[in-house]
Amino acid sequence: MADLSSSGMFLPIHTQGTIPCPTCSTPILPSSANQCPRCLSARADLTSPLPRHLSLLYCPECVSYLQPPKTYLRADPESKQLLSICLSRVKKPLSSNRLKLVHADFVWTEPHSKRIKLRLRVQGELDRNTIVEQTHVAEFQVVDHLCDSCSRANANPDQWVAKVQLRQHVPHRRTFFYLEQLILKHRAADRAIRIQETCDGIDFCFSNRSHALKFVDFVSGVVPARDRSDKRLVSHDSKNSTYNYQYTFSLQICPVCREDLLCLPPAVSRSLGNIGPLVVCTKVTNSLALLDPATLRVAYLDAKEYWRTAFEALMVSRQLVEYVVLDVDEKNVREETVGGTRYCLAYMQVARVSDFRKNDNIFTVKTHLGRLLSRGDYALGYDMYASNSNNREIEKYKGLVIPDVILIKKSYKETRQRKRGKQRTWKLKSLGMDVDATTAKGKMDMEKREHEYEQFIKDLEENPDQTFNISLYKNKDYQPSEMASMAGGDDERLPLDELLAELKLKDMEEETDAESDADSMMDCDRH
Structure with a gap:
């Protein structure tokens, strides 16, 4: 072959010749091996240095695998966490033999066989211009071995390392019932080895201090609480300088609950924009939602600011009295939304249900329940006219006009009877x-x-x-x-x-495993 140059002369074109592969006669470029990549891959074994049989320590109590040297990681079958644990066992042989991992996935095995098979696709360079890709299957034998925390728990269930004591000094357990549902929904107490109910709270025992700290952070994020920690020396080895402690975390929940009537201290009222001082607690999260029933003003009191003063409720839900609405005089057009509930100011005439056929006491009140109450409805409220409250904070306000009745919520007594x-x-x-x-x-x-x-x-x-x-x-x-x-x-x-359907745990695990397997395949394909 020749090419015509600009001067009109023909110049030769140099091309590189090919040779046939001595095994399959495929045309290839000359190299030191003089074989095609397919025959070279079949003849050479790059995966010979890689281990084929390994073992994994598995704790059946906490469903976790050992990540050397001492860490146990929780991993579901064929999940991304389990894939990373298995790859960490073969990572060192790959780097030492200059092999590159292209893809990794699980090979199906019988769930009760105590075997995990991992298929690896690796690349290696046999020659300067020859890169070979081969597949290697590593089989892991799952060996049951209790971790330190589970072995201590099985040896003595009462032997805990950390205990969280939840306390609330109120005459009812409404807060604990609500907190119990939050713990179940977010699975915050899955690591607890024992849960014990006491007369004024609940004790959660954990086998690890970090699990207790995580639970303390969760409770502090959903209810206003303050915590205090302490530790006790259990044993000491002077030769190895090791110490074993038992940790105790005390969580005191704010004694203010929903629907309680509060009288704010003067300093707290000024810090919240001179709200109140008589306010109603409408919602309790990590802060208190306070509503002024006379003006519809809303303020939020966080846990730190509350514990700085630590005042008590003026009246609690046990002191609610049932009233009947006789007439609605006037409703305000302006509405306010607090915690998903809309309120509207209104003037109403109410009377105590217990006063029927005894006296004719009628009270005219200004309430925030104008949107919910109509003539003939029943409502629950605090009887300030007949109550005698000895509260320190209310005595600090001179000339404070206290209403006769403060309505809190609508009553559904007739609906309950039906x-x-x-x-x-x-x-x-x-x-x-x-x-x-x-x-x-x-x-x-x-x-x-x-x-x-x-x-x-x-x-x-x-x-x-x-x-x-x-x-x-x-x-x-x-x-x-x-x-x-x-x-x-x-x-x-x-x-x-x-309502949520009550799912079986087996179905939930199968769905989670399928999602984890799909995520691991996608991540490996990206690499």
Whole structure:
């Protein structure tokens, strides 16, 4: 072959010749091996330095695998976490032999075979111009071995390393019932080896201090609480300079609950923009949502600012009195939304239900429930006219005009009477707590707890907004009555469509494993 140049002369074109592969006669470029990549790959074995049989230490109690030297990581079958643990075992042989990992995935094995097979696709350079890609299968044998924390827990269940003590000094357990549902929804107490219910709170025992600290952070993020920690020396080895401690974390929850009436101290009222001083707690999270029922002003008091003064509630929910609305004089057009609930100011004439046929006391009140109450409705409120409160904070305000009645919420007493004896379409899960019901005091506490739990369920029925952070499950034992089926369903404030179906743990694990397998395949393909 020749090419015509600009001067009109023909110049030769130099081309590189090819030679046939001595095995398969495929044309290839000359090299030191003088073989095509396919034949060279079949003849040379790049994966010979890589291990084919390895072992993995597995703790069946906490479903975790050993990540050398002493760390146990929780990993589901065929998940990305398990893939990273297996790859860490073959990473050193790959780097020492200058091999590049192209792809990695799991090979299906029998779930009860105690075997995990990992398929690796690696690349290596046999010659300067020859790169070979081969597949290697590494088989891991799963060996059951309890981690240190689980072995101590199995040897003695009462031998805990860290304990979290939840306490709230109030005469009811509404906060603990609500907190229990949050813990179940977010699985915050999965690492607890023991949960024990006491007369004024709950104790959570953990086998690791880090698990207790994580639980403390979770509780402090959902309720206003302050914590205090302490530790006790259990054993000491002077030769190895090792110490074993037992850690105790005390969490004191704010004694202010939802629907409590508060009288703010003057310093707190000024810091919140001169709100109140008589306010109603409408919502409790990591801060307190305070509403002035006379002006619809809203303020939020965080945990640090509350514990700086630490005042008590003026009146609590146990002191609520039932009223009947006789007339609605005037409603304000302006509305305010607090925690998903809309409020409207209104002037109403109310009377105590207990005063019927006894006296004719009628009170004219200004309330924030103008949007919810109408003539003939029932409401629950605090009777400030007949109460005698000895509160330090209220005495600091000179000339303070205290209203006769402060309405808190609408009453659904008639609806409860109609539903009495009916079965609920939903149910709640509970923590497996140890309760001492052998003594007489324990039996009385159990009866009191069941009564308070029923009141908590009724509050959820009356206020569906509270179920926003709570998981509800369908009640499989529910059977609608004949009258309800003819009418088209029971009169339930909580719709059945919004309830969560009670899934089996096996189905949830299969779905999680499928998602993890897909994620691991996508990540390996990117590399």
